[in-house]
Amino acid sequence: MRVSTVIMFERSVSSMNRQQGQFMEIGEKIASGKRVVRPSDDPQAAARAVGVSQSMASNNQQSDSRITARNALSQEESALNSVTDALSRAKELLVQGGNGTLNDAARQSMATELRGVYEALVGQANATDGSGNYLFGGYKDGAAPFVETNGGISYQGATEGREQKVGPSRLMSVGNTGDEVFQRVATGAGYLARAGDGNGGSLTFTGPETIDSTANGYGSTFDISFSDNGDGTYDYNVSGGPGGSGTYDGKSGAIEVGGVRLKLEGRPADGDTLSMGRAKEMNPDVFGALEKMLGALETPIDSDQAQAAFTNALSTTSREMDNALDNVLTVRASVGARLNELDVLDTVGNDRNVSYTQTKSDLIDLDYNSAVSEYVLRQVGLQAAQKSFMNLQGTSLFDLV
Structure with a gap:
């Protein structure tokens, strides 16, 4: 196969371009990190x-x-x-x-x-x-x-x-x-009692106090209403839970229902009411x-x-x-x-x-150590390709005559 001067030039330029491309590529990587x-x-x-x-x-x-x-x-x-x-x-x-x-x-x-x-x-x-x-x-x-x-x-x-x-x-x-x-x-808040808005007597309460949280009806809301017997005593009726009824002497006492005790003092008027229930059920506000x-x-x-x-x-x-x-x-x-x-x-x-x-x-x-080593290697390769091309440019068959 005959190797012409054109082929030698093309191969030299191609090698030089390849070396230059690789050199520029590693340079770009070093610049970007x-x-x-x-x-x-x-x-x-x-x-x-x-x-x-x-x-x-x-x-x-x-x-x-x-x-x-x-x-x-x-x-x-x-x-x-x-x-x-x-x-x-x-x-x-x-x-x-x-x-x-x-x-x-x-x-x-x-x-x-x-x-x-x-x-x-x-x-x-x-x-x-x-x-x-x-x-x-x-x-x-x-x-x-x-x-x-x-x-x-x-x-x-x-x-x-x-x-x-x-x-x-x-x-x-x-x-x-x-x-x-x-x-x-909060979870665990106990019982709360309220007097009726229309109460007209002198009845006051203390509590309520939980005495047995396992009792039947515990956790219920209770409404208590009083009626005047006319002799200084008052009947009361409890609705809610197990319910109940009894008589209050008009002086001091306590109502126990559903494991809850409410202490009383004073005289209620006929029709006076009290309510008690778990605080969370009593519309807290x-x-x-x-x-x-x-x-x-x-x-x-x-x-x-x-x-x-x-x-x-x-x-x-x-x-x-x-x-x-x-x-x-x-x-x-x-x-x-x-x-x-x-x-x-x-x-x-x-x-x-x-x-x-x-x-x-x-x-x-980038690993800078290996990149710099490769950069130097590519630089040497490019310089060698350039030197080879320059030497190729100076060759001529007439030099052998």
Whole structure:
């Protein structure tokens, strides 16, 4: 086979171009710091790197979501702290209100301060975050959850709280609804008693007290009505649970039903009623309880009937404040637990991100030591090809003549 001068030139140029291409390719990798600059460099590694990048993006998105959740929960915890202080102060005022030496003016003064506490609670119940969203409105965070109506403060927010994905498989509640905070009681809250609104006698009660939680009918709601026998004694009838009836002597005694005891003093009027039941079944509402107590404090005590109404309202409201405070503390504990969980998820997320980063680096990042060695090798190869081409250019058959 004859080797012509054209073929020799073409092969020399092709070798030089190939060496130059390889040299520029390794130079591009060194400049970018990547072993896989384009998918064709290593299709399998490039495909795996895309999957790792997607996982990293999801992990980073969840990290941002945790920041949002932490801000929301921190603001809720701050509001709940203020609610706790307000309820504690209300409880202190109720304890002071039980002092029998107070006159109407002193009780009116207490009512003024208690109304301030009441307004502060309403303000905290309608607290907003930095974006103007209501903390305790649930999904309906664009309007005030608690609205004043003719019947008092009414909750008009959502019954479901907002949730946010803060982990690969964790959907976290980032806000409690207003009814959870202000219209519920903690698990385990005991019995609560209330006097009928139309009671006209001087009957007062203490308790109720649980004496046997295994008794028939325990957990039921009981309604007690009194009838005057005209001889200083009063028959009573209990509806609810196992029911029952008996006679009260008009001085002091106790009614026991369904494992619950309610102590009585004073004389009921004919038709007076009492009710008692588990606190969660007695329509718990911190605002309604305070409104009734405010009415009792602002009403002059000028008769045995008024004194009995005040005493009963004080007894019921004190228990309701205890239950409300326990419930708020339970919610605060839940918020604190979620904040702690976010810290744990942050740690796990950071570890996961480090792992993703290392895996992606192993797949596409450049080993500079081997790359620089190859760069020098390609440079020598290119120079050799160029030198060979230059030498080829100077050859001629006439030099042999």
